Amino acid sequence: MYGLNGVLAITLLKKILHKFTFLRSLKTRIFLLLLIVGLIPCVSMRYAILQNYEQRAVSIRTSDITTQLRILANHLITYHYLQDTSSEVINAEINQLSTLYDGRVMVINSDLRIVKDTYGISENKTIISEEVLRCAKGESASKYDRDNGYIEMTIPITETVASGELEDAQRETEIVRGVMLVSASTDSIMATLDALSRQALIIEAIVILAIVVASVMAARVLIRPFEKITLALDNAQEGYTNDPICVNDCIETEHIGDAFNRVLGRMKVLDDSRQEFVSNVSHELKTPITSMKVLADSLISQKDAPIELYQEFMEDIAAEVEREDKIITDLLALVKMDRTVADMNITEMDINVLVELIMRRLRPIAQKKDVELVYESVRPVTAAVDEVKITLVLSNLVENAIKYNREHGWVKVTLDADHQFFTVTVADSGIGIPADSLDHIYERFYRVDKSRSREIGGTGLGLAIARNAVLMHHGSINAESTEGEGTVFTVKIPLSYIGG
Numbered sequence: 001m002y003g004l005n006g007v008l009a010i011t012l013l014k015k016i017l018h019k020f021t022f023l024r025s026l027k028t029r030i031f032l033l034l035l036i037v038g039l040i041p042c043v044s045m046r047y048a049i050l051q052n053y054e055q056r057a058v059s060i061r062t063s064d065i066t067t068q069l070r071i072l073a074n075h076l077i078t079y080h081y082l083q084d085t086s087s088e089v090i091n092a093e094i095n096q097l098s099t100l101y102d103g104r105v106m107v108i109n110s111d112l113r114i115v116k117d118t119y120g121i122s123e124n125k126t127i128i129s130e131e132v133l134r135c136a137k138g139e140s141a142s143k144y145d146r147d148n149g150y151i152e153m154t155i156p157i158t159e160t161v162a163s164g165e166l167e168d169a170q171r172e173t174e175i176v177r178g179v180m181l182v183s184a185s186t187d188s189i190m191a192t193l194d195a196l197s198r199q200a201l202i203i204e205a206i207v208i209l210a211i212v213v214a215s216v217m218a219a220r221v222l223i224r225p226f227e228k229i230t231l232a233l234d235n236a237q238e239g240y241t242n243d244p245i246c247v248n249d250c251i252e253t254e255h256i257g258d259a260f261n262r263v264l265g266r267m268k269v270l271d272d273s274r275q276e277f278v279s280n281v282s283h284e285l286k287t288p289i290t291s292m293k294v295l296a297d298s299l300i301s302q303k304d305a306p307i308e309l310y311q312e313f314m315e316d317i318a319a320e321v322e323r324e325d326k327i328i329t330d331l332l333a334l335v336k337m338d339r340t341v342a343d344m345n346i347t348e349m350d351i352n353v354l355v356e357l358i359m360r361r362l363r364p365i366a367q368k369k370d371v372e373l374v375y376e377s378v379r380p381v382t383a384a385v386d387e388v389k390i391t392l393v394l395s396n397l398v399e400n401a402i403k404y405n406r407e408h409g410w411v412k413v414t415l416d417a418d419h420q421f422f423t424v425t426v427a428d429s430g431i432g433i434p435a436d437s438l439d440h441i442y443e444r445f446y447r448v449d450k451s452r453s454r455e456i457g458g459t460g461l462g463l464a465i466a467r468n469a470v471l472m473h474h475g476s477i478n479a480e481s482t483e484g485e486g487t488v489f490t491v492k493i494p495l496s497y498i499g500g
């Protein structure tokens with residue numbers, strides 16, 4: 001229940017914070033928080049001190065009056081005042097008491113008749129009130145009436161008499177002969193309380209002012225590092241500086257700066273790779289065209305070139321056109337995969353059949369290069385995959401394994417699976433990939449040995465396409481290689497496709 005209330009309260013607070021724009025400022029929040037934290041003890045202290053003073057003052061006044069009244073009660077008995085109120089001494093004493101406490105003293109006898117009233121208005125009247133009746137039984141009482149500003153007290157007038165017979169002569173009994181009803185003003189206490197309260201208010205106002213000033217200053221100081229970092233970010237965004245953002249005022253801003261520098265770094269890498277990609281694309285697209293132009297120009301310049309030369313050059317031109325076509329097809333495949341996963345066309349299929357088909361298609365190329373192509377299937381595997389994309393992955397890997405192989409070499413493709421993934425490994429006995437190139441082979445247009453790769457043919461897009469296709473299946477691709485000995489590519493794909 002409390003948990004629910006707490007959640008509701010937090011939601012409400014969040015809504016309020018959101019509604020009032022000024023409350024969304026961290027500076028305002030810090031200021032308000034410090035103000036509240038400072039104000040609460042200040043105000044509650046004033047309240048507690050004043051209340052404590054009032055209670056103590058009233059209790060001291062009550063006990064003072066009680067002492068005085070007890071003395072007076074003894075005198076009343078001694079002077080038989082309840083029977084005869086003419087005693088000058090007692091009357092003076094009673095009047096003095098009433099003046100001293102700025103109040104009213106009434107003496108009531110055992111018949112509940114008022115024998116003396118310092119106000120002189122109720123004498124000889126009978127008084128029947130709960131307090132008086134209780135007091136007549138020996139119970140004294142006091143009551144503080146804050147609203148009307150007085151303390152009302154009832155004190156029994158008792159006489160001590162010896163009781164019992166001879167053997168019991170020592171025993172004494174208190175007999176209530178009358179009651180004294182006194183109301184004493186608390187105006188003086190209130191006056192002191194007012195004065196104290198005024199002083200406390202002044203002190204409080206000064207403290208509040210100090211807290212406000214301190215809160216404003218603290219809020220400013222605390223917020224300054226964040227303002228600095230905002231300025232630094234603005235400067236970076238407007239391109240005034242390429243320096244890393246560094247605001248070391250506090251750990252939090254240091255972290256923000258570090259995080260932002262990392263983002264900037266990554267953006268720079270992306271930007272660089274985009275620029276490199278564009279220049280690579282233009283270069284790759286221009287190369288076949290340049291070759292074609294050279295071939296055509298040389299034919300044009302030779303007026304009576306033999307038909308055989310035409311034949312040969314036209315074959316070269318056709319090869320270049322084919323190369324251009326492959327580059328464009330590969331680029332389109334990459335762009336398509338860069339887009340979204342929405343284009344995935346997932347079907348449940350027999351992976352063994354798929355791999356066998358790819359192997360059959362590539363066998364003539366392998367034979368041409370005198371490379372032995374071996375396929376080993378550990379178990380039957382069916383999985384939900386995009387057939388076109390997985391075909392792209394595996395044919396690129398097997399193609400590479402054939403292309404970058406040695407004479408009389410071999411390529412071994414293995415298919416295995418566990419309950420979650422199927423794994424295809426493509427191992428070859430080829431030239432291998434140097435360790436420092438292993439991290440780069442998936443980059444677009446990256447080729448280990450440019451001149452050699454050029455001789456072999458290729459654009460450096462195959463592995464980029466393969467990796468993208470694998471990632472779209474939420475799988476992984478890894479390569480291990482020893483230069484001069486061979487390379488093993490391992491592709492791991494989930495058996496069932498996880499969308500998103």
Ligand SMILES: Nc1ncnc2c1ncn2[C@@H]1O[C@H](COP(=O)(O)OP(=O)(O)OP(=O)(O)O)[C@@H](O)[C@H]1O
Nearest residue numbers: 400401404432441447448458459460461462463487
């Ligand atoms: N099995 C392998 N053995 C040795 N080197 C390899 C192997 N596979 C890839 N490489 C190296 O990685 C580079 C990138 O391969 P990738 O398939 O991306 O491009 P490519 O084969 O050069 O061109 P294409 O776009 O036609 O596939 C290759 O140029 C080659 O240097």
Ligand SMILES: [Mg+2]
Nearest residue numbers: 400458462463
């Ligand atoms: Mg390739």
